[in-house]
Amino acid sequence: MENNLITYLLALPVAGSIIILYLKKDNIIRYTGLIFSLAVFIISLVMYFRFDPAIDGFQFYHKTSWIGNLNISYQVGVDGLSLLLVMLTAFLTPLTLISSWSAINKKVKEFTFFMLLLEMGMLGVFVSLDLFLFYIFWEAMLIPMYFIIGIWGGESRIYASVKFFIYTMFGSLLMLVAIVWLGVYASGVLGYFSTDYIELNNVAPGIAGTMQNFMFLAFAFSFAIKVPLFPLHTWLPDAHVQAPTAGSVILAGVLLKMGTYGLLRFCLPLFPSASIYFAPAISILAIIGIIYGALVAMVQTDMKKLVAYSSVAHLGFVVLGIFAMTQESIQGAVIQMVNHGLSTGALFLLVGIIYERTHTREISKYGGIAKVVPVFSFALLFASLSSVGLPGLNGFVGEFLILLGSFKSPVLNSWWYTVFAASGVIFAAVYLLWMYQRVAFGEIKNPAMKDIKDMNKREMLVLAPVFIFIVWIGVYPGTFLKVSEVSTKHVVNKVVNNSINEVGINAD
Amino acid sequence: MFNNITEFLNLLPPVIIAAGILVSLTIEMYAKRSRELLPWFSIIVFMAAGIYSLTSIDSVSVLFGSMIATGGNVNLFYFIFCFGAVLVSLLSIDYLKKYGTSYGEFYILLQSSVLGMMLMTGARDLFVIFLGLEIMSVSFYALAGINRKKLRSNEAALKYFLLGAFATGFIVYGIALIYGTAMTTSIDMIVSNFAKLSSNIVFIAGVLLFLIGFSFKIAAFPFHMWVPDVYQGSATTVAGLFSTGGKAAAFAAIIFALGAMFKAPNLFEPYLTVIAVLSMLFGSIVAIAQENIKRMLAYSSIAHAGYMLIGLAAGNPEGISGIIFYLAAYTFMNLGAFGIVALIEGEDEKNLNIQDYSGLSGKYPLLAGLLALFMFSLAGLPPFAGFFGKYYIFIAAIKADLLWLAVIGVLSSAISVYFYLRIIVLMYFKDSVTDISAEQSSTGVTAVFISFILVLVLGIAPGRLIDLITSFL
Numbered sequence: 001m002e003n004n005l006i007t008y009l010l011a012l013p014v015a016g017s018i019i020i021l022y023l024k025k026d027n028i029i030r031y032t033g034l035i036f037s038l039a040v041f042i043i044s045l046v047m048y049f050r051f052d053p054a055i056d057g058f059q060f061y062h063k064t065s066w067i068g069n070l071n072i073s074y075q076v077g078v079d080g081l082s083l084l085l086v087m088l089t090a091f092l093t094p095l096t097l098i099s100s101w102s103a104i105n106k107k108v109k110e111f112t113f114f115m116l117l118l119e120m121g122m123l124g125v126f127v128s129l130d131l132f133l134f135y136i137f138w139e140a141m142l143i144p145m146y147f148i149i150g151i152w153g154g155e156s157r158i159y160a161s162v163k164f165f166i167y168t169m170f171g172s173l174l175m176l177v178a179i180v181w182l183g184v185y186a187s188g189v190l191g192y193f194s195t196d197y198i199e200l201n202n203v204a205p206g207i208a209g210t211m212q213n214f215m216f217l218a219f220a221f222s223f224a225i226k227v228p229l230f231p232l233h234t235w236l237p238d239a240h241v242q243a244p245t246a247g248s249v250i251l252a253g254v255l256l257k258m259g260t261y262g263l264l265r266f267c268l269p270l271f272p273s274a275s276i277y278f279a280p281a282i283s284i285l286a287i288i289g290i291i292y293g294a295l296v297a298m299v300q301t302d303m304k305k306l307v308a309y310s311s312v313a314h315l316g317f318v319v320l321g322i323f324a325m326t327q328e329s330i331q332g333a334v335i336q337m338v339n340h341g342l343s344t345g346a347l348f349l350l351v352g353i354i355y356e357r358t359h360t361r362e363i364s365k366y367g368g369i370a371k372v373v374p375v376f377s378f379a380l381l382f383a384s385l386s387s388v389g390l391p392g393l394n395g396f397v398g399e400f401l402i403l404l405g406s407f408k409s410p411v412l413n414s415w416w417y418t419v420f421a422a423s424g425v426i427f428a429a430v431y432l433l434w435m436y437q438r439v440a441f442g443e444i445k446n447p448a449m450k451d452i453k454d455m456n457k458r459e460m461l462v463l464a465p466v467f468i469f470i471v472w473i474g475v476y477p478g479t480f481l482k483v484s485e486v487s488t489k490h491v492v493n494k495v496v497n498n499s500i501n502e503v504g505i506n507a508d
Numbered sequence: 509m510f511n512n513i514t515e516f517l518n519l520l521p522p523v524i525i526a527a528g529i530l531v532s533l534t535i536e537m538y539a540k541r542s543r544e545l546l547p548w549f550s551i552i553v554f555m556a557a558g559i560y561s562l563t564s565i566d567s568v569s570v571l572f573g574s575m576i577a578t579g580g581n582v583n584l585f586y587f588i589f590c591f592g593a594v595l596v597s598l599l600s601i602d603y604l605k606k607y608g609t610s611y612g613e614f615y616i617l618l619q620s621s622v623l624g625m626m627l628m629t630g631a632r633d634l635f636v637i638f639l640g641l642e643i644m645s646v647s648f649y650a651l652a653g654i655n656r657k658k659l660r661s662n663e664a665a666l667k668y669f670l671l672g673a674f675a676t677g678f679i680v681y682g683i684a685l686i687y688g689t690a691m692t693t694s695i696d697m698i699v700s701n702f703a704k705l706s707s708n709i710v711f712i713a714g715v716l717l718f719l720i721g722f723s724f725k726i727a728a729f730p731f732h733m734w735v736p737d738v739y740q741g742s743a744t745t746v747a748g749l750f751s752t753g754g755k756a757a758a759f760a761a762i763i764f765a766l767g768a769m770f771k772a773p774n775l776f777e778p779y780l781t782v783i784a785v786l787s788m789l790f791g792s793i794v795a796i797a798q799e800n801i802k803r804m805l806a807y808s809s810i811a812h813a814g815y816m817l818i819g820l821a822a823g824n825p826e827g828i829s830g831i832i833f834y835l836a837a838y839t840f841m842n843l844g845a846f847g848i849v850a851l852i853e854g855e856d857e858k859n860l861n862i863q864d865y866s867g868l869s870g871k872y873p874l875l876a877g878l879l880a881l882f883m884f885s886l887a888g889l890p891p892f893a894g895f896f897g898k899y900y901i902f903i904a905a906i907k908a909d910l911l912w913l914a915v916i917g918v919l920s921s922a923i924s925v926y927f928y929l930r931i932i933v934l935m936y937f938k939d940s941v942t943d944i945s946a947e948q949s950s951t952g953v954t955a956v957f958i959s960f961i962l963v964l965v966l967g968i969a970p971g972r973l974i975d976l977i978t979s980f981l
Contacts, residue, residue, distance in 0.1 A: 067971035069978060070903070132899075136890040143884060146929075150937045158937050162929055169889075169925050173918035180902045181911065193903070 003062045005050075006076045006127050009043050009086070010120055012036055017116040026108040030101060033112035037094040037119060044090035051083055053482050056490050058129060058198075066133075070183070071194045075129040080487030081264055081334060082126045084480060085257055088341045089126065091465070092253045093119045096246040099349050099462045103245055103356055104152060111152060114144035115246065122254050126261060131179045131195040135172070138258070142168055145247070145255065153242040160235075160242035167235040171225035178218035182270075197266075204270040205494075216274035219267050220282070226259030229282070229319055230289035233312050240308035245352025248304070252311050252348055253341035260318045260337055264330065264491065268322070272495040279323040279411045286323070287420045289316035294427030298434070303354075303361045306435055307347045310387065313424055314340045320421055321402035324412055327492050329405020334484045335477060336398030339386075342473075343395055346383035346466045350376065353459050357452045363435060368444035373454040377440045379463055384432040386470045389425055394473035399425055410496070518569050518578040521561040521586045522626045528553030529619045536612040543610055547601045550615040551594055554622065558590030568980070574696055576630045577764070580980035581832055585629045585760045588836055592753050593622050595843045595955040599745045602949035603850045607743050609655045617654070621647035621749070625757035629764065634683045634693040637761050641679065641725075644757060645672050648750060652742040660857075664741025671724065671734040679721030685714025699768040706775060715769065716779065725758035727751075727806075728813045729786040736798075739806040744853055747802060748846030751809040752839040759816060759835055763828055774908075780821035781913055787814030788920035795927045801849055801862050804927060805842070808886060811924055812838055818913055819901045827904035829977040834901060836973065837885075837893035837966050844959030845882040848875050851952050852944060859944055865931055867940030874953075876935045878960050885963050887928040888921050893966035900974065 016036030023029045051059055058077030066074045078086060097115060104111045121141025128134035142165055150161035179195060182204060186194040189203045207215060225232045236256075240248050268275050293313030300306040318340070321333030354369075354376065355361055370377040389395035403425075407418040444450055455463075473480060516523075532549060536542045561583040568579035597615065604610040624644025631637040649672065653665025683693065689711035690698045698705065705711045724731040739747040769776070791811025798804035816834050819827035852859050852868070852875065869876035885892030898921065905914040966973060 067969075067974065069971055069974045072971075136895075139890045139895075143889065147936065150933065158933055161937070162926070162933060165929060166922065166925055170922040173922050174915070176899070177902060177906070177911070177914050177918050180899065180914065181906050184903065184906045187907075 003060060005043060005047055005060045006062060006078065009040060009047075009090075009123055009127070010076075012040050012043070013116040013120040013123075017113045017120075020109060020113050020116070023109065026105075029109050029112050030097070033116060034094055034097050036116060037090075037097055040119065040123070041090040041094055044087045047078065047083065048087060048483075051078070051483065053080060053486060056486050061129075070132075071192055071196065072132045073130055073196065074133060075196065075198075076127040076133075077129050078127055080484035081491070082261070083483055084334060084338050085126045085254070085261055086123060088257070088338050089119065089122045089254045091469075092249060092341060092345055095345075095349075095462050095466065096249045098458060099249070099352065100244065100246040101458060103352065107151060111148070111246075114147050115250075118144040118148070118250060122250075122258065125258050129197040131182065131197060131200070131266075134197075135176060135179055138172055138175075139169070141255075141258075145251070148247045149239055149243045152244040153247070155242070156238075157242045160238040163235050164239040167225055167232075171222035171232075174218045175222035178215050181215065201269055205272050207271070209273070212271050212274040213277060216267055216271040216278060219271070220263065220278070223259040223262035223267065224282075224285075226262070227256055227315050227319060228259070228312065229285050230292055230312065230316070231285075233289065233293075236312065237305055237308045240311070240348075241302065241304050245348060245355075248308075248348040248352070249345045252307075253345040256311060256315055257337045257341065260315065260322060260333065263319065264322050264333070268325070268491055268495050275323070275495055276325070276411055279325065283320050283323045283406075283412055283417055286316040286319035287417060287424075289313065290320070290421055290424035291427065294424050294431060298427065298431040301363055303351045303363055303435065303439070304348070305361075306363075306431065307344060307351060310347075310428065310432065311340070311344055313428060314344065314387070316424070317399055317402050317421065320406055320417065321398075324402070324406035324409035324417070325492060325495055326405040326409050326411075327488055328401045329409060330488045330492060331481055331484055332398050332401025332405055334488065335394075335473065335480055336402060338480065339394040339398045339470075339473060342466050342470055343383055343387040346379075346463060346470070347387060349459075349462060349466075350380050350383055353455060354452075358448060363438050365446050366439040366449060367446065368440070368442045369449050369452070370440040372444070372449060372452055375454045375460070379455065379467075380440065381436055382467060382470070384436050386474070388429045388432050392471075392474050394470045394477075397473060397477045514567070515569060515571055518564060518567045519571055519576065520564070521557040521583070521590070522623055522630070524553060524557040524560065525619055525623045525626065528557075529616060529623065532612070532616045532619060536616065542612045546612040546615045547597055550619055551597045553619060554590040554593045554597065558587045558594065561586035561590065565976075570632055574694055575633045575636055576627075577632050578630060581977060582630045582760075582764065584832065584836075584977065584980075585756065586626055588756055588839055589622050589625045589629075589753050592749065592756075592839050592843060593618055595840075595847065595959060596745050596749045596753075598951045598955035599748070599843075599847045599850050599949075600743070601951045603743065603745050603853075603952065606853065606855050607655060608657070608855075609743065611654065614651070614654060617647045617651050618749070621651065622753065625753055625760075628757045629760040631761065631765065632695050634686065634695065634765070637765055638679065638683060640757075641676070641761070644754065645676065645725075648672070648754060651746045651749070652738055654743065654746070658741075660741040661743075662741075664738045667734050667741075668738045675721045675724030675731070677721075678717050678724070682714045682716070682718030682721060685710055685717065689714065695765050702769055706769075712775065715766065716776070719762070719766070719776065719779065722758050722762050723783060726755050726762075726813045726816070727810050728783045728817060729790045729810060730783075732787070732790075732810045735810060736803045736806040739809075740800060740802045744802060744846055744850040747806075748843045748850070751805070751846070752842050755809070755813065756835045756839060759831060762820065763831060767828055774821070774823040777821050777823070780817055781910070784814045784817035784821055784913065785916050787811060787817060788917060789814075789923075792920045792924040792927075795924065798927070799862055800860050801865070801931070802860060804862065805845060805849070808924065808927070809842070811920060812842075812886075814920070815898060815901055815917060818905050818910070818917055821913065822901075822904040822908035822910055824904055824908050825978065825981045826900065826907055829974060829981060830897065830900035830904045832977045833966075833970065833974055834897035837897040837963065840959045840962040840966070841882050841885040841892070841894055844956050844963060845879065845886065847952060847956040847959065848879045848882070851875060851949060851956070854944070859942060861942075862931065862934065864942040864944065866934045866938040866942070868935040868944065870940060871944065875956075878956055880932045880935065881960060882963065883928040883931050885967065887925045891964075891967045893963045893970070896967055896970040900970075
């Protein structure tokens, strides 16, 4: 039972999607999809309660040989880095299904089918411990997302979906070459071809200088596109704006985390000296992303685009946290991944809710709606404040830890990074609160805004759990931080110790 | 001729086909209902030969004074040819009525082309290769032009014939030079003397000419000019056969005849890498501009020849088994794609424009869904067969220190994603513009569905086939 939990986690959405193919009535399809995704969430909760945070290593581990000739195995497991992301995925999927209950009314069967397959792909990415398996999930997940943007998206959905697909595919194909190269390299050391993550963990750090840098870049490039790291972010606003609300929530909530997760899971431990070598450069790009994302978000006239650009800024923080390579900053990065999923997810849900009523996302068309839709306005304020990083809410915890960690980071070794990154926090307050002010306060100028309905119970039901977690993480982050503590320590030790001699930094 | 009965039994697959041809000719001559009988008869013949070659895959032997090899990967190729031909026959039953050529000869030519492919694959002597090549090619020329009333079909046949004859010239020239220097046409003897022969420039020139001749047959750049025109002009199911069986047979001949000569130090690596790179890039880039789906698939076929050539350039066991796996995967995914094109195609070459596929998912969700999967597989996305084929080829390239070739391979895959996706964009994201009425062909849908199952099985569980191929190397 224990060892098969992850297999159930992956099999349930597939089973659900196959059953859905044979159903006819839209409502039955919606409920079936919801039931299966809730079952996945329950399994993830079971995993959380059975997870022992004190163990350094993978839990719920399972390995079955798959392609014997190449030593490829179906190998899964979670540690403190992935468990939270698995839970985030399992948590957001049912919520997005509920949120699109009325928004998606054409091709409901296909939509639910693709959403469940997408969930399987995302979970698979976080639990795979074989690079081949990881790559399969990484790529396979593109297909449902492509259809979700392309079929249910906005006006220029085709452009956005094709751009999204080719951009990500381009990056991941280079990673494929790197994976194959690693397998061949392993066969030189171990005597057999292997893409086993646990074995590569011991082998890969021994790759000599330049080649390690190349391998690092091939992986990092693919992940950086996904994150997206400046200047590879141009697909993101298109995809976000064109995607349906459910797509945007999943895209922001989980898909982008696959990039940062990849950096943390693969780039750092497998290529430690290259990671340290490139850390300053990538951190600078991350900081450019933080400031650039914030500045561009500030001038957006479209609410969804504003939230999309805020993602570039927020993910910049996560990348900075990862490449500062201290215990605090990486734990901050992990918690910030979850935070961003919750806050930005909530913002996209809210934009979707108001768009369903007014059919516009132009900020200038709004104004003064606080009087008309008080509950909605409160929720929007709450989500914005969480995204801004108000102390007491979740965003603050992550950003604070990242800034703290990067300040004393021996790898970056300069406090200028922290100074510039911190300015991003201020910018975030500017663009989000300014947006809120223009939307909610003032006089109602647009007559169309006078009689919009406030949130209904279903929509509140979607947002309530998100808000509970936003407060929970803000007030008592220990529940979540303790999960990632040991695994983070492991990564930090591995990276810093492995390369301490080559690069000659003081690991404190 | 044979030392004992087992040796005869080992040779049964080509014998079955040859006997099938004779019986088919008789049926065609005397039976009144030959048009209904022949397709099913030929399917039975192909099935018998295919299944027999799979069951006798372990009986490795060399017959006729080392003229023909049996068993092992040779039999695996037999199976691929026969199974591909079964799919082509199933697709053709209803398609040929639309195309206006439901002649019995079609199936006889189909059988003789498969016989040619088998001889090319099993050959252990350059003359047998040549014999097989000609049997296959002449059948192909006739198949390309089978609708004599269609101008485009005539053009395809003539073009195919002229360029094919040209390629054959290269091959004969090559064989002559090889014979002149090696004093034998036996492949085994040439291979065992290869070290000594390879210092002789005339011998190398002979092998190179031989390779160039086969580069025409596998549709590699710059010997690809015939491909788009011939695919467009021929019946769609026949084009499917050209791109799968024909290509597989030519690769088989190269692998089994010359494979041993490509081992390190690989003298032909420069030639192979250059045409591999050019085929991949040219095929992928030009396919983007195509408006006719058959021409698009033709350019995609050129690109795929390039990926397979990577395995040849690598020249290691992984490369060879990678090519064989890739050919199996490619046969099924490409026949699947051509099959759907054949089902959608209307009379007088209607509905062949890519734009005609707009909104197909609304009216024919099954066909659109399957075509989408074939496109993903052709583009090399996991978890489909095409992905694993590429993965294995890249392993071979990197093991042979050809990292740069693998990088070019993935870059061209990234380019090719664009035109494969375009079909999906049209089918799923656009509204219908052409009124398509795909003819209800239960045999055709069956064939496509079988291909789909195989593409999925080879993608999810490629291990067994790879193990089988490697065990015979």
